[in-house]
Amino acid sequence: MTRKVAIVAGGVTYFSKARKDKTQEELAAEAMRMALYENDINMSKDDIEGSVIGYFSDHFENQLKFGAIIQDYLGLNPKSNVRIEGGGATGGLAIREGYAQVASGLLDVVAVIGFEKMSEVNTAKGNEFIALASDTDWDFPIGGYYSGYYALMARRHMEEFGTTEEQMAMVAVKNRNNAQYNKFAQTNPKMNPYGMRDGGFIKVEDVLKSPYVAYPLKRLDICLMSDGAAVAILASEEKAKKITDTPVWITGTGAGSDAMRAGDRPRDNKSLPLLPHEKPEWYKNLEYPGVHSFRAGREAARQAYKMAGIDNPLKQLDVIELHDAYTSSEIQTYEDLGLARYGEGGKLIQEGQTLVDGEVAVNPSGGLIGNMHAVGATGIMQAVEVFWQLQGIAGKFHGSDKTQVRGAETGLIHSHAGTGTYVTVSVLRR
Amino acid sequence: MTEVFGIDPLIIKNEYFIEYRHSYGKTSPFFENLSKGKIMATRCEHCNKTFMPPRADCPYCLRETKWVEISGKGRIHTFSTMYFAGEKFLKDVPFYLAYVELEGVDTLLLTRIKTKEPEKLKIGMKIKLRIARELEWRASDIWAEPDE
Numbered sequence: 001m002t003r004k005v006a007i008v009a010g011g012v013t014y015f016s017k018a019r020k021d022k023t024q025e026e027l028a029a030e031a032m033r034m035a036l037y038e039n040d041i042n043m044s045k046d047d048i049e050g051s052v053i054g055y056f057s058d059h060f061e062n063q064l065k066f067g068a069i070i071q072d073y074l075g076l077n078p079k080s081n082v083r084i085e086g087g088g089a090t091g092g093l094a095i096r097e098g099y100a101q102v103a104s105g106l107l108d109v110v111a112v113i114g115f116e117k118m119s120e121v122n123t124a125k126g127n128e129f130i131a132l133a134s135d136t137d138w139d140f141p142i143g144g145y146y147s148g149y150y151a152l153m154a155r156r157h158m159e160e161f162g163t164t165e166e167q168m169a170m171v172a173v174k175n176r177n178n179a180q181y182n183k184f185a186q187t188n189p190k191m192n193p194y195g196m197r198d199g200g201f202i203k204v205e206d207v208l209k210s211p212y213v214a215y216p217l218k219r220l221d222i223c224l225m226s227d228g229a230a231v232a233i234l235a236s237e238e239k240a241k242k243i244t245d246t247p248v249w250i251t252g253t254g255a256g257s258d259a260m261r262a263g264d265r266p267r268d269n270k271s272l273p274l275l276p277h278e279k280p281e282w283y284k285n286l287e288y289p290g291v292h293s294f295r296a297g298r299e300a301a302r303q304a305y306k307m308a309g310i311d312n313p314l315k316q317l318d319v320i321e322l323h324d325a326y327t328s329s330e331i332q333t334y335e336d337l338g339l340a341r342y343g344e345g346g347k348l349i350q351e352g353q354t355l356v357d358g359e360v361a362v363n364p365s366g367g368l369i370g371n372m373h374a375v376g377a378t379g380i381m382q383a384v385e386v387f388w389q390l391q392g393i394a395g396k397f398h399g400s401d402k403t404q405v406r407g408a409e410t411g412l413i414h415s416h417a418g419t420g421t422y423v424t425v426s427v428l429r430r
Numbered sequence: 431m432t433e434v435f436g437i438d439p440l441i442i443k444n445e446y447f448i449e450y451r452h453s454y455g456k457t458s459p460f461f462e463n464l465s466k467g468k469i470m471a472t473r474c475e476h477c478n479k480t481f482m483p484p485r486a487d488c489p490y491c492l493r494e495t496k497w498v499e500i501s502g503k504g505r506i507h508t509f510s511t512m513y514f515a516g517e518k519f520l521k522d523v524p525f526y527l528a529y530v531e532l533e534g535v536d537t538l539l540l541t542r543i544k545t546k547e548p549e550k551l552k553i554g555m556k557i558k559l560r561i562a563r564e565l566e567w568r569a570s571d572i573w574a575e576p577d578e
């Protein structure tokens with residue numbers, strides 16, 4: 001019998017291309033301090049019984065076993081501590097590990113901590129490090145890197161379904177402009193003291209005119225590389241009710257996986273995980289997943305929906321923070337999450353259904369395109385953002401009420417690695 | 431002398447070089463056959479699946495696969511122009527990457543396309559794999575060229 005698990009506190013740092021002012025452990029302390037002292041909670045640091053620490057790359061940090069340094073710096077010794085790594089999904093996997101530790105009864109209060117400091121190397125070297133998280137025998141040696149892989153997938157999505165560069169640009173505009181109301185966001189130069197100077201609001205034309213990195217993806221279609229940290233504190237039902245009057249429950253969680261080389265994935269119709277509201281005949285002629293869809297994301301959603309009782313995701317979910325590494329992958333993810341049928345993700349953004357005042361607000365924080373992508377921290381930032389949204393206090397933290405989703409009761413977080421090799425989905429409820 | 435980039439905060443240069451002795455293990459015959467002008471894939475007789483890149487063990491049933499020669503002919507499944515790359519490949523931009531469907535192969539192969547007429551590339555275009563004259567023993571020893 002598993003126990004109910006709640007998020008009771010959250011904290012993030014200011015995100016930036018380069019936080020040269022602080023080390024990784026000092027950034028983790030910045031986020032932990034916010035979690036402990038800026039949330040309305042009745043607990044002290046001593047109530048934390050253990051930690052889960054996520055960071056992506058030993059290459060970026062040039063420090064192995066960094067979790068031990070973070071644990072020490074935050075004064076958590078000699079409590080339990082484990083490092084979680086799973087590429088871009090590190091944060092989501094860390095949240096799931098924290099969930100499992102509390103649900104199983106192993107611990108009552110767990111701090112889930114994520115960080116990354118990508119500015120220690122130049123951008124091209126950073127892209128190379130990320131590319132080393134693709135197959136280094138077959139895909140990396142021919143010049144493969146992530147924007148290239150996603151460009152290939154996006155072009156196939158366009159070919160299969162008629163998705164357009166304009167629809168992708170609309171995702172960039174939504175996320176980037178949402179970020180202008182979040183003081184932590186890297187692209188928000190007005191509110192974030194470490195923000196990028198050429199950030200600010202953008203229009204569809206700005207995206208379409210930005211230089212191609214790999215056709216059809218242009219500079220403004222692609223996520224940020226960031227320095228920063230995030231912390232979410234998880235607690236058992238009994239503890240959560242003592243710590244806060246407004247716990248946010250993790251009511252469902254799922255994880256999926258797929259082949260490291262996207263080309264190795266099936267292109268038949270035998271392995272499509274159907275969601276409760278879907279009919280098999282919708283996808284009769286769809287080669288799946290091919291390189292146009294993320295089977296891992298779909299499988300993670302299927303598990304999480306089943307556990308949380310979601311059978312109409314577009315109507316039941318009020319707010320989502322998902323892994324928009326690319327504008328194209330946000331559209332692909334709409335379909336994996338069942339917000340639209342496969343092939344109709346582009347229409348969802350075109351109709352404005354994922355805007356803050358749309359049917360379901362997607363990435364009100366700005367996501368990876370507008371807010372941050374400090375890899376190990378990203379999935380935890382998403383949990384913290386949806387936690388604040390469901391508490392109705394995002395505005396207090398963001399410094400603006402503009403992207404608070406009114407009356408939000410149910411939210412979802414989606415954390416994604418590689419070309420869809422690990423994906424986690426969790427459903428949160430106030 | 432340590433190179434210093436800044437003093438407030440103090441920022442110094444660190445370097446770390448690594449040499450690996452990397453084994454291709456049971457897929458080594460793929461590279462040996464390239465020197466004979468042959469492109470080999472692996473096939474699971476039990477599952478009727480042919481893998482390229484080769485896998486020595488079938489992911490579906492975990493039986494050992496057999497080597498089979500493939501024609502190297504196929505079609506573009508999707509392609510893109512790279513205007514940027516990881517540090518190691520910045521010198522090559524712009525270059526073209528594609529997933530190709532190969533005759534007799536169930537998986538897609540990620541490869542470069544080399545062509546003097548990139549404007550003619552399109553999904554569904556016929557291609558043929560080529561083998562480098564001087565092998566580097568890397569995946570870059572093969573690439574696709576238009577074949578129509």
